[in-house]
Amino acid sequence: MANLWKNEPIVRSADPIGLFGGGFVGSEDLNLVLNRVTSVVAADGGAAVLTESGRIPDAVIGDFDSLDKATKAKIPSDRLFAIREQDSTDFDKALRNVQAPLVLGAGFLGGRLDHQLAVLNVLVKRQEQACILLGAHEVVFHAPRQMRLPVSPGDVVSLFPMRPVTGRSTGLEWPIDGLRLQPDDQVGTSNRALSDVELQMDGPGLLVMVPRAALDPLMQVFLSGQSERWPVHEE
Template sequence: MINLSKKRPIVRSFEPIALVGGGEIGPDDLEVMLIRANTVVAADGGAAPLVESGRLPDAVIGDFDSLDSRHKDQIPVDRLYPIREQNSTDFDKALRSIDAPVVLGAGFLGGRLDHQLAVLNTLVQRQDRPCVLLGDTEVVFHAPPQISLCITPGDVVSFFPFQRVTGTSRGLEWPIDDLVMEPGGQVGTSNRALADVELAVDAPGLLVMVPRYALDQVMQAFLSGQTGRWPARAE
């Protein structure tokens, strides 16, 4: 559902929403997204690959500095939602304007490192907007209060803190129990699954990276409502 009120999200759904960015998109990323979400939003230049694929976005959100007229002119005007301020990225503008149980994003990882860092920072800032980002071989998401996933033993499960956080785990080769992770301090990359992985954290701020095949499990965990959900940060 598209909402025209400026005080409410632009796009709202009780089902997953796909979000496409203008960065690197894998050969099957759009297909992966479109079979999992009926509503598709583009973050500015992310509209271009959608238009070229034959799927018009249901909404385009951003400052429109990277969407060329060739693609823009093919999109109905009532689907264009410009947000002109320059204090945030197009990913942030789009994510904060979507209300859904989970957002599935592509076109935000790969390419320039500064862009990727800004995207990952937004995942933490918008802690009340569950979002799973597709990478070439893995997916990344902001850890909810708790989550359980079936990961093949031996496969990598990584954690990276953007804020100070502690937690507990089961099914990891190196449990995170009583471990304080924080920027500039202890991180949790290159851990490995021993069995089904269970994670609980005491606060927002931890990014989780798991193999790409676990995408549906991650999405289902958010859709189930059993993960819990962080409140929006005060602004």
């Protein structure tokens, strides 16, 4: 089993990477992710759903406190990467150690609220890595500096700031121009698309939620270079 390494990604891919957490993953979510990626990574206990489906993850990353012995025995030792520190979540450990144009994650939303909040915190903290997470009814991602949202008129577009942010929008029923969005004051949930929606943000920190039906065109937006990534977050 591998332990700590020098500041190189554990998994690097020129294509999207699938990332699985230890939360609930429906059969539809499992197939949806596997059909859209070439490399698959598990965050600790997320390895179970993969091995049960017959897919051995390319890497398992985490502190291994939720990786059961039966699952661990199915995975070659050179694919196990233990990070024992307890100052970060398994989602954080995994996301900061992969490099790809896009990460598609399942098994991180739903379940315990504290776990979900920690996951959303990491989406913003690891702002340099484009990542889309599957929810039961929507997908969520950290807004890049600017992008076009592939949504249809009438679609719900929810915007939630994890820190004070400002920006501009077109195509939303309630534009964000001139607003200072922040978690303890003005937020932008349950907005609605009137036409093509574009966002331009002045800084990182905004989470965007759109319907699951938008997943494939949303992936193409990220993969086509139509969005500009934020620089690496300085810790």
